[in-house]
Amino acid sequence: MSASLPPARAKICGLSTPETVEAALAAGADWIGLVHFPRSPRHVAFDQASHLSAQARGRAERVVLLVDPDDAVVRAAIEAVNPDLIQLHGRESPERVAAIRALADRPVMKAIGVAARADLTAIPAYAGVADRILLDAKPPAGAALPGGNGHRFDWAILDGADLPAGTMLSGGLDAGNVGEALSRTGLGAVDVSSGVETAPGVKDPERIAAFVAAVRAAR
Template identity: 85%
Template sequence: MSAAIPSARVKICGLSTPEALDTALTAGADWIGLVHFPRSPRHVDFEKASRLSAQARGRVERVVLLVDPDDALVRAAVESMDPDLIQLHGRESPDRVAAIRALAGRPVMKAIGVATPTDLEAIPAYAAVADRILLDAKPPPGAALPGGNGQRFDWAILADAVLPAGTMLSGGLDAGNVAEALNRTGLGAVDVSSGVESAPGLKDPDKIAAFVAAVRAAAG
């Protein structure tokens, strides 16, 4: 793998307050993620998401995270947030991903949970219909959340994998390990949520700044 990632990009996910969002923008994040999933401690309703999206418009790419949404929820998300990208973090099939992309008229990123090499076998089917793939740690059995659990998977699984351009890495990342993650996987995009929090759903400004700085340093 390359020792330096010249153009690594950063997504700060699960932002829920104007202050946290401003911190991410000031730090230089490339994407901001707004979670619409009521079981998540990072959930924002569409009224709040609309305000946060407007705050970020023109400054960063705005992502809405949805979990197994029906058509009505997709339409509501697009209408309220006007997102630049829709992140699907549930058990959506490739056909459903394609249908959501067509319905929304927006690019789509599909999250795939990874625990063993066999989990990578799903990538080609999703890469054929999604604009970007996100590899996240597969949640443990019985977990309430499909992501944002602060766990990482074994990056060695990706050593010989042929991954689509733009594949993003997530799962258990923080300022202390993101440089290693970039260097070991060779990927050029990372997504963090719990790794920049002081408590579930509570973003820490210093951790956000440190995470972005660590990515930029690794890419330098």
């Protein structure tokens, strides 16, 4: 690890059981992610998310992932989950991101789908209203989910890009390639979901531990 760089940070997203939340916490994950999106195999209802969030309180930052939420859903998420961060993974405009941040009165992370260099042009507008940017692989045409599809984008797209501090990388990451991803992009934080699963929505404690260990070893 370079003495000039802090350790890379890891988020485990799409957790849905006490056992896998505990696995992420035991592995040393920096964030745990709870998905509230009924079309996702990782969806958790707010009552369930409330218990999982309480389990992680004080041990990792808690993130609730929402997709194009209306104000009622945002309020319900805050009341049930009390997240440290709201992750927006839909087609929210910069104006909507700003409105959600104001309504929630807590930090917001905005996911931006990337498939080509041109997709990076959206970053400045969102960087002005979101606390973090998450660069994820753009879903293929016709995909049912905006993320968690297990695809990666060409990291060379980021070469020379002026990315905001705290930008995170996602999309097709696993324990076998996350070290290369961090080295190749120079980013300091990553987000994984399908890369620590044995089937969609089924997290594997051993894969979670291996992923976090690979992140720590990368820098």
